[in-house]
Amino acid sequence: MIYIMSVIFPLIAMGCSIWIFIAMISYVSEIRRDIKSHK
């Protein structure tokens, strides 16, 4: 169990971080497009 908690879990968290990094760029770009389209 200690192996899962100390190695696998950190790797999962870092993987999620990369996923959200990509998703956030897309989300912020969407907001910018939305703001510009209403100018």
Add this chain to the structure above:
Amino acid sequence: MGTITVESLGIIVYLLICVSLAYVTRKTRSFAEFSVGSRKVPTSMIFASLAATIIGPGFSVGFTTKGYSTGYVFYWLVLAYSVQTILVGLVFAPRLATFRNCHTIGDVFNRCYGKFSHLLAGIVSVGLCIGFTAVIGKLAGHLLSGVTGWPLIVTSAFVTMFVALLTFSGGIRAVIANDGAQFIWFSIIIPVTLLTAVFKNPGPAQEVAARATELTNTGFAGMTGAQILGIVVSFLLGETLTPPFANRALAAKDESASRKGFVYAGLYVIVWLGICTTLGIYAHQYIPADTKPDDVFLGIGRMLLHPALYGALIVAIIAVVMSSQESLLNSASVAFVRDILSIRGKLSDQSELLYSRMATIVIAVIAVVVAQYSPSIIEGLLICYSIWAPSILIPLLIGLYVKDTRSSAGWLSMLCGASTSIIWQTILKEPSGIPAILVGLAASATGYAIGHFWGSLHIDETTEVSK
């Protein structure tokens, strides 16, 4: 370059990232954009925002402290929180997402039980958010004060007001964008700290595993059944669908995004608490035995990491605090305008937007003042927990599914639940160790039943969208 300089540099870079995100998302044209992001938020950002809001100082620094002193005891008990989040995702959040003309929990109460219940839900929502903001702000103040040496009142005011300035213009879109950045930061740095502890560990992993078992067994042996029940119930029910979480359900682009966002966040909490607890257990391999449990998190970081990474770790703690405070402030301002200010008559969209922005700043100032008089952090959180669930949960969950509701059932349930819970906790001091939440929920259910059979049928006047 000295450690202090690197830390300060890290904090400045991080704050600049936050300001940049707030700047690019600052323009909101309508109250719907400010409060629920025009209901266009995708699964990934609902997940990140929920996870960032859930993971406050208690679920990071606090769990490392608990891991250091009692092994995995709290990890197993607080998994109740993950179960709650996953259940909300599977059952309630998609249902809440169908209330398309609602911006707050209070709006849902208005649909189900009428204006008086709407007002009560608004007062509880705003009060709860101010309480949580104050408690978290105080803890953030302590952490920042430890790094900068500034007085507590200055550091807690700085953090809370900075967060308010980030979100007052862009509303929930700015909150979610910043939540994303904060999630990325702390989900890299804190796992890296644990991995560093694992790979630098001079002894065998079995030694750490044996210590974890010993700490956990000793921890459980030192607890009574009532204490265990109290912790599980508080974490299972205390934060269920509180305003920031309900706002995410309402902001999701569809029911599927709402459901998946909550389920993923619940699963992530399992992973996250495991990381923070294990970091506390590994700390025994590195830091002196007489280290105070509260100093373990920063102590192991200082011991293991390069100064630049240690600076990033401090920034990660600030990110953890800010992400929770942002969501609370946004929810409080929206609930204040929608559930309290608008109760006597509908405001125009632009007035709602303007008042929400002003309310963000005013509520932040109130939270700073409250923080100076608030009880200890844990006590403050427990008081907040014991009010929310007994007053809101039963009428809300019934209202989501039952069509023929009674106005009196809503307000009677809320008043009975909240008053009983507060009296049980603060005056009677929880006799026999029975948690105030359970007693309050029983009173709330009784009040609901009486109101349902006694009252007349409530007719929903908001006919724009059917249930």
